[in-house]
Structure formats: C-alpha cells, structure tokens
Amino acid sequence: MPEPLNIGLAGLGNVGAGVVKLLARNADLIARRAGRPITITAVSARDRNRDRGADLSSYTWVDDAAELSQRDDVDVVVELVGGSDGPALTLARHTLQAGKSFVTANKAMLAHHGLDLAQLAETKGAALKYEAAVAGGIPVIKALSEGMAANSINRVYGLLNGTCNYILTRMETERLDFAVVLAEAQAAGYAESDPSFDIDGIDTAHKLSILAALAFGARIDFAAVAVQGIRAVELADIDQAAALGFRIKLVGLAEHDGATLFQRVHPALVPHGHPLAAASGALNAVAAEGDFVGRLFFQGRGAGEGPTASAVVADLIDIARGIQGPAFGMPVASLTALPPADAATRRGRYYLRLTVADRPGVLAELTAALRDHGVSIESLLQRGHSSAGDALVVMVTHTATEAQVLASLAQMERSDAVTDAPVMMHILDF
Numbered sequence: 083m084p085e086p087l088n089i090g091l092a093g094l095g096n097v098g099a100g101v102v103k104l105l106a107r108n109a110d111l112i113a114r115r116a117g118r119p120i121t122i123t124a125v126s127a128r129d130r131n132r133d134r135g136a137d138l139s140s141y142t143w144v145d146d147a148a149e150l151s152q153r154d155d156v157d158v159v160v161e162l163v164g165g166s167d168g169p170a171l172t173l174a175r176h177t178l179q180a181g182k183s184f185v186t187a188n189k190a191m192l193a194h195h196g197l198d199l200a201q202l203a204e205t206k207g208a209a210l211k212y213e214a215a216v217a218g219g220i221p222v223i224k225a226l227s228e229g230m231a232a233n234s235i236n237r238v239y240g241l242l243n244g245t246c247n248y249i250l251t252r253m254e255t256e257r258l259d260f261a262v263v264l265a266e267a268q269a270a271g272y273a274e275s276d277p278s279f280d281i282d283g284i285d286t287a288h289k290l291s292i293l294a295a296l297a298f299g300a301r302i303d304f305a306a307v308a309v310q311g312i313r314a315v316e317l318a319d320i321d322q323a324a325a326l327g328f329r330i331k332l333v334g335l336a337e338h339d340g341a342t343l344f345q346r347v348h349p350a351l352v353p354h355g356h357p358l359a360a361a362s363g364a365l366n367a368v369a370a371e372g373d374f375v376g377r378l379f380f381q382g383r384g385a386g387e388g389p390t391a392s393a394v395v396a397d398l399i400d401i402a403r404g405i406q407g408p409a410f411g412m413p414v415a416s417l418t419a420l421p422p423a424d425a426a427t428r429r430g431r432y433y434l435r436l437t438v439a440d441r442p443g444v445l446a447e448l449t450a451a452l453r454d455h456g457v458s459i460e461s462l463l464q465r466g467h468s469s470a471g472d473a474l475v476v477m478v479t480h481t482a483t484e485a486q487v488l489a490s491l492a493q494m495e496r497s498d499a500v501t502d503a504p505v506m507m508h509i510l511d512f
C-alpha cells in the first residue's frame with residue numbers, strides 16, 4: 083500500500099465536518115483515484131466537545147491550530163477556520179514556510195493576502211489550493227487555470243454567493259421578508275459567520291477578485307472592486323423586474339479590455355432567458371468568455387457542507403497525485419498590475435425606481451431629467467401607492483453611459499416630488 087497523504091485539519095464547522103465525513107465515506111474510492119489513501123491525522127477547532135455528527139476519535143486533537151504546520155504526521159494543512167487575518171493567516175504562513183502544501187476555502191484571506199501566500203508557496207515549492215473558496219463545489223478554479231488556460235479571457239461573471247441567491251429567490255417565490263430568509267440561509271450553513279459579508283456583497287467581491295486574477299493573469303486587486311449588496315432590493319423591485327421580463331440577481335462582473343480591469347458587484351436585472359436567471363436558491367453560476375472557446379457556463383451548489391467539502395477534497399486528490407500548478411495560473415511575478423477601468427463611460431441599460439408624490443406634472447419632471455442628459459426611456463410603469471400615498475415609478479432606459487444616468491438621477495433627486503432615494507440597477511445585456 084502506498085504511503086498515505088496525511089492531513090492536518092483546522093476548523094470543524096460546516097465545511098470542516100463535511101470534509102471529515104466525505105473522507106470517511108468515500109475513502110476507498112478516493113485512495114484509488116488519488117493513488118494513495120488520504121488520511122486525517124490531526125485536527126483543531128475551538129470547541130473539542132461539540133457533536134459534529136462525525137467520529138473524530140482516531141485523530142490527534144491540537145489546541146493551537148498553528149501547531150498542525152509543524153507536526154511530522156501532517157503533510158498538508160487544510161484551513162477551514164475563516165477570517166482574512168488572525169489564526170487562518172498565521173496557519174497559512176507557518177504551513178507554507180515549512181514547505182508543506184496548504185488547502186483553504188477562505189476567500190477573504192485570499193482576496194487580501196493571496197499574492198503573498200502564492201509567492202511564499204512558490205518559493206518553498208509547496209502547493210496553495212483553494213477550489214472551495216470560489217463557487218463552492220463548482221470546479222471553476224480548475225476550469226479557469228487549466229481548462230481555459232489557452233484562452234485570452236475578457237470577461238468573467240456570475241452569481242458567487244449562495245446566501246444572496248437564496249434570499250432573492252425565496253423573496254420572489256415565497257414572498258418572504260429578507261430577515262426571515264436570511265435566518266433560513268444561516269440555518270442551512272450557507273452564510274458567513276458575519277452574514278453582512280454575504281448581503282453587503284463583500285463575499286462576492288472576495289471571490290470576484292480571485293476569479294479576475296486567474297482569468298486575466300492580473301494581480302488581485304480587491305480594493306478596486308466596486309461593491310453594492312442586496313439590502314436595498316425590495317419586493318417591489320423584484321415584482322417590477324418580473325413584469326418587465328427580468329429577475330434580480332447579485333452579480334459579480336469582471337472585465338479586461340486589454341489595458342484596464344473592471345470589477346463590480348451589484349444587484350442586476352437578468353433577462354428571464356439568460357442562464358444566470360435560471361440559477362435559483364443557493365446555486366451559484368459562473369460564465370467565462372475566452373477568445374477561442376467562447377462562453378463557458380458553470381452552475382452548481384456554491385455553499386453548504388457537501389459541495390464545499392467536495393471541492394476541498396478534490397484539491398487534496400490533486401496534491402496526492404503530485405499535481406501542483408502556480409496558485410493563480412502563472413507565477414506571481416508574471417501577473418500584471420492592471421489599473422481600474424473608468425465606470426462612468428460604460429454603456430448599458432438601466433432600471434430606475436423612484437418614489438414620487440402622486441401629483442400632476444411629476445412624470446414630466448422625471449422624463450425631462452433623462453432628456454436633459456440624453457437618456458431615452460425604453461419602458462415606464464407607474465404602480466400603486468405606498469402607505470404615505472406616494473406613487474412608484476419604474477423605468478428601463480435605452481443604452482446610455484453610466485455618467486448620463488447618474489446625472490439624470492441627481493437631477494431627479496433635487497426635485498421635491500421625489501420622496502425617497504432613487505434605486506438604480508444595471509441590466510445584464512450579455
């Protein structure tokens with residue numbers, strides 16, 4: 083029997099417990115596929131006595147996770163603790179410094195420190211692998227770094243947060259309140275320990291910055307991602323979007339025009355016929371466009387114990403097989419620092435929602451603001467009244483620059499007929 087690959091596992095929460103269960107249940111199959119058994123030898127978590135629905139009795143318990151990196155019976159450390167800094171980062175540095183490979187699901191840490199860790203891994207000849215960190219069980223890291231490696235990629239986008247997709251889907255189909263559905267997503271193990279990372283779009287931005295680096299051969303630039311989450315999305319928007327033929331999704335979008343890098347996370351209107359619109363519940367979906375392969379589309383479960391564990395163990399199987407590419411698709415020194423693109427000149431269609439006083443002349447004021455900035459209207463709906471007696475006006479514009487639309491909105495906001503902050507959402511037209 084070949085020597086096993088010995089694993090030290092830090093973090094035994096949703097994902098960590100999933101990895102323990104998967105390695106136990108599929109042990110024989112994995113050993114045949116990997117060419118050697120993959121065996122957990124030591125584990126670390128905060129609470130030793132918690133019932134995790136898995137048998138931990140054969141593993142050595144370690145109180146300080148950093149110790150895993152120094153143990154002779156650990157070849158590879160798996161980090162499923164979370165947090166961009168703190169114990170996860172200490173463990174990553176110690177492990178790679180010791181020349182051992184490191185597997186993580188921690189997109190927050192990678193978005194902030196991924197390049198430094200990749201450099202350390204390169205210097206030490208160790209692997210840094212993170213398939214679980216982006217789109218959970220969907221093998222999108224492998225797809226971009228291997229399957230699409232021959233292509234120049236100009237755009238990568240998708241639904242990268244299971245919690246937000248779950249919330250928006252349940253709001254639409256069950257007409258439930260935001261807070262109720264968020265609690266469901268937390269109970270299902272989808273949400274981050276601080277769920278504001280999910281609903282404020284930060285988790286999607288972490289993942290997007292990693293995808294952009296891989297897709298474009300760019301240095302990770304998390305700080306340059308423009309981020310807007312789903313807190314401002316109301317049932318009224320979901321209903322109006324549906325009436326206009328769209329579904330609202332939290333979209334992460336990155337584009338490279340050859341010179342600059344555009345990265346944005348925002349709620350967007352996706353046409354009903356688009357494959358992203360069909361990804362419901364906690365599903366994730368990723369589209370990537372390569373110059374020779376065209377558009378590839380991936381869909382699957384992006385969060386939760388099973389799919390995330392599946393991706394972690396796939397990385398371990400690669401390591402057991404001796405497969406070890408550069409973490410971000412090319413050596414760190416070959417990645418380019420791309421300047422951020424100017425969003426103001428981007429062209430597209432927009433959804434606008436305005437709450438206005440229900441009195442004569444208001445619509446004319448709104449349409450004049452658009453006209454004054456050269457924006458024409460594709461469709462306009464006026465619906466219902468709020469409890470305050472205001473009317474809801476929803477418009478879809480024809481193609482215009484972002485600067486034109488923002489200038490129109492600023493003009494509208496100056497009108498005393500507009501009684502609440504306008505909402506603007508992009509329409510996904512590709």
Ligand SMILES: NC(=O)C1=CN([C@@H]2O[C@H](COP(=O)(O)OP(=O)(O)OC[C@H]3O[C@@H](n4cnc5c(N)ncnc54)[C@H](O)[C@@H]3O)[C@@H](O)[C@H]2O)C=CC1
Nearest residue numbers: 093094095096097127128147162163164169187188385386
């Ligand atoms: N839950 C999900 O669906 C997904 C989670 N992730 C990522 O996976 C990681 C883990 O997520 P979950 O399992 O959901 O979190 P969790 O909160 O359920 O589990 C975290 C685990 O880390 C342990 N821990 C905390 N501090 C520690 C320390 N100092 N030393 C050792 N252990 C410590 C806790 O005791 C717990 O066992 C995070 O980075 C998360 O962003 C990635 C993809 C999907």
Ligand SMILES: N[C@@H](CC=O)C(=O)O
Nearest residue numbers: 243244245273274385
């Ligand atoms: N909180 C994340 C977990 C997976 O990355 C999500 O909801 O997608």
Ligand code: NA
Nearest residue numbers: 213216218220
């Ligand atoms: Na993945």
